[in-house]
Amino acid sequence: MIIDKEKCIGCERCHPYCPVGAIATVEWEGESVSEIDQEACVECGTCNERSSICPVQAIYMPELKWPRVIREHFSNPNASHPSTTTQGRGTEEMKTNDVTGRYPPGVAGVALEMGRPGIGTSFRDIQTVAVVLAGAGVAFEENNPVSALMDDIGAGTFQPEVLGEKVLSAILEFKISNDRLGEVLQAIKKVAARIDTVFSLDLISRVDGDGRIPVIPIAEAAGFNVRPNCKTNVGLGRPMFEEACK
């Protein structure tokens, strides 16, 4: 995002709206005006259309070129990813699992929401985590937009030109059998100490017929506290071909 200094009246109304605190007042041609730190800006668009806070429409989105354009793809929830052609940082994950069966019994889904909540992340930090996970034998979800930026998905390495890019969030996503989940969670715990950002950690599981969630004791044994929050697929989905057969 850019602030047109000719138009800016220095009111500073836009400053608090920036999720990464990238807007500051500078002196320019004898006037106090606002400026966006281009290194810190993640191109989320909040200072512009989302907040519509600028009284003189001085803020605008320039044409973003590769690789900077990935900042917008991973930071603006209203932007679509070229690799998936959909909004959102990840995939359908378990949201449609009652129809897709992506996570059968005995298979867990793990997602590391890099940069969340609200800190943001560089792709260098994402690579640090991805390389460790790849070393632990993880196969990343191919249809996730983060995977599309890797130059070697088996090694967890990214195209060199994206490493310096900073985004609000990006999701590393994979499936793992329940019997290997514990060791992978241990690897996650170790690599967490090596990064400059944060990540929110998700664990997906089928619910057993008796209501038991088999991954909970595995996560607890690996030293993770399972929070009371949860997203539940209540099992009302049905493929359309079943409709047609009625």
Add this chain to the structure above:
Amino acid sequence: MTHSLHRHGKEKDLKEDFVLMFLLSKIIPQGTYDTMKQIWEILAGYEQDLVNYGNHHPNWGGGPLYRMEDLKKADNSRMIMAVFKDRKALTACLNELKERNLGISVLVSGLYNETGKTCAEIGLKPHTVNLSLGIHGNTGRLPGENQLEIQTMCGHAMVSSHLILHLIKEIEAGAVTCREAAEEMARMCDCGIFNTYRAEKILKRITASSHSR
């Protein structure tokens, strides 16, 4: 998209925070945009119980991001999100969705025990869960718990921690009410999952010692 999963707060507060979600699968077709219209018609019957809602196509430029009348006519709702503060209303809505048997996958994000009660009451069995294992890494960079409680209600982090602090100061200065501040924050959340009701309560708690209106 796991943007509703990591809401912070005490369990008694999270009991007033349920996000009902629907998604048209691109992997295996299970419904159409017309089905999603039918869901909006059902949700409209619970409008008085809804704290917030949206379909990822917000109206920017000031004012409400979404209007129910517009959403009922929308032919582009691939995702639907609706926030309930009351489990009984959520249960009634979910029961209606079950009876209508629309075939779309339905998700409830909230306290698992509470969602489990709702499922049990209407004869549903949870199929798959996405659990929150918390925040890891350089957690020293996180804002304080009060800010986190509000910020995590927009999992895409469009509600800046700086904005939260700014609006708290505005409340303390008597420039805005807690309700107005919560609505301004909700305006940043494109998806419509920000719980404005809870945010107002949190802001009242934070500013209780000042002369908030």
